[in-house]
Amino acid sequence: MTLPHPTADQISLPIVLAVLGDPTRLAIVRYLASKEGVPLNCSKFLDLASKTNLSYHLAKLREAGVTRSEAVGTSRLITLRRDDLDRRFPGLLDSVIAAAGEDKALPMVGTADSEIDA
Amino acid sequence: MTLPHPTADQISLPIVLAVLGDPTRLAIVRYLASKEGVPLNCSKFLDLASKTNLSYHLAKLREAGVTRSEAVGTSRLITLRRDDLDRRFPGLLDSVIAAAGEDKALPMVGTADSEIDA
DNA sequence: TCCTTAGTTCAAAAGTTATTGAACAATTGG
DNA sequence: CCAATTGTTCAATAACTTTTGAACTAAGGA
Numbered sequence: 001m002t003l004p005h006p007t008a009d010q011i012s013l014p015i016v017l018a019v020l021g022d023p024t025r026l027a028i029v030r031y032l033a034s035k036e037g038v039p040l041n042c043s044k045f046l047d048l049a050s051k052t053n054l055s056y057h058l059a060k061l062r063e064a065g066v067t068r069s070e071a072v073g074t075s076r077l078i079t080l081r082r083d084d085l086d087r088r089f090p091g092l093l094d095s096v097i098a099a100a101g102e103d104k105a106l107p108m109v110g111t112a113d114s115e116i117d118a
Numbered sequence: 119m120t121l122p123h124p125t126a127d128q129i130s131l132p133i134v135l136a137v138l139g140d141p142t143r144l145a146i147v148r149y150l151a152s153k154e155g156v157p158l159n160c161s162k163f164l165d166l167a168s169k170t171n172l173s174y175h176l177a178k179l180r181e182a183g184v185t186r187s188e189a190v191g192t193s194r195l196i197t198l199r200r201d202d203l204d205r206r207f208p209g210l211l212d213s214v215i216a217a218a219g220e221d222k223a224l225p226m227v228g229t230a231d232s233e234i235d236a
Numbered sequence: 237t238c239c240t241t242a243g244t245t246c247a248a249a250a251g252t253t254a255t256t257g258a259a260c261a262a263t264t265g266g
Numbered sequence: 267c268c269a270a271t272t273g274t275t276c277a278a279t280a281a282c283t284t285t286t287g288a289a290c291t292a293a294g295g296a
Contacts (some may be wrong), residue, residue: 013217014141014224021136042243045296053285055244060283074242074293089217094211099131106132140254160273171255173274178253192263192272238296245290251285260275266268 003062003069003076008084011065016089019064020096023106024048025057029066030100031109032080039070039077048107051063121180121187121194122130126202129183134207137182138214142166143175147184148218149227150198151211157188157195166225 020026027043044055058078062068065084069076085093100106138144146168150158163172179185183202187194203211218224226229 012223013221014139014144014212016137016139016168017135017144017214021139021246023132024284026132030230032224032255042219043241050286051243052245053286056284071292074291076243085124088220089213091209091213095207095213096131096135099210101205105130131239142254161271167254168256170257170275174254177274189273192261192295194273237282237285240295241270242292243291246288248286250283250285252281254281256277258276260273262272262274264269264271 003071005062005068006065008065008081008088009090011019011084011088015064015070015091016066016085016092022057024053024112025066026096026100027107027109028057028061029080030097030106032067033082033097036066036080036082039079041075044112045109048109121189124183124188124201126183126206127207129199129202131207133182133204134184134210137178137184139189140175140178142171143179143184144214144218145225145227146175146179147198148215148224150185151200151215152195154198154200157197159193159195163227166227 020029027048032040035071042051042054042058045058048054049057058069058076062069065081068079068081070079080093084095086089132191138147146163149162152205160169160172160176166178176185176187176194180187183199186197186199198211200211216230
């Protein structure tokens with residue numbers, strides 16, 4: 001672990017909720033949850049936002065304690081902090097992810113808007 | 119019901135999360151949940167914020183579909199939309215409220231800071 | 237070494253949200 | 267009718283957040 005992460009007990013509920021209250025970040029978390037166990041790098045999310053903007057959103061998720069980012073070579077391997085989140089806020093992540101799955105308005109990783117509009 | 123409320127299926131997950139991601143609003147929801155069934159008026163929340171600011175936060179909660187405000191005389195009776203929220207986002211409200219209950223940093227209705235600091 | 241890939245940082249601009257006070261309505265009680 | 271109570275609206279401001287592009291670092295491969 002290279003970048004600054006809060007410890008499990010530093011994770012704050014309002015901050016987590018605010019961070020998840022952004023459609024781009026919610027889409028990232030939803031995708032991470034769907035690939036749980038598989039560490040993903042930032043490039044997976046490039047259809048959600050620009051590289052710079054992704055860097056910003058991924059930092060927000062990391063600083064809130066929602067994700068863990070590990071530097072490996074020039075990559076960042078990003079994982080959901082499910083263990084810590086479940087311990088701090090039992091049931092929260094699952095209900096958010098389930099609800100996000102029902103939300104047709106959320107952006108999706110791997111679903112180019114251009115293909116839909118075309 | 120007098121003021122504009124979204125219908126249950128208009129309630130949006132990111133908006134609900136963003137709205138709950140504010141400590142003042144989270145404290146309001148936490149208190150509403152603790153008095154569930156009892157409609158409360160705005161004055162109950164005056165130790166959280168000024169009257170004007172409360173009006174703003176209560177409007178946000180209402181517009182997000184988290185609360186229902188009914189005009190009765192010069193009062194607004196405010197209730198949690200638990201039924202609609204549970205239907206749309208099963209488990210979400212309960213896990214948020216449970217987590218908020220553990221959060222010592224959240225402002226509290228009926229606990230004047232002045233008394234604590236004194 | 238040079239080039240590419242992966243991602244960060246910085247500063248600026250744009251947009252949004254929160255907070256305030258003064259002025260306003262609407263209802264209720266005297 | 268008058269005054270008090272309850273809460274809203276409005277405009278201003280302050281404070282954040284998001285987005286952008288250009289410049290940067292760091293690792294890895296040819």
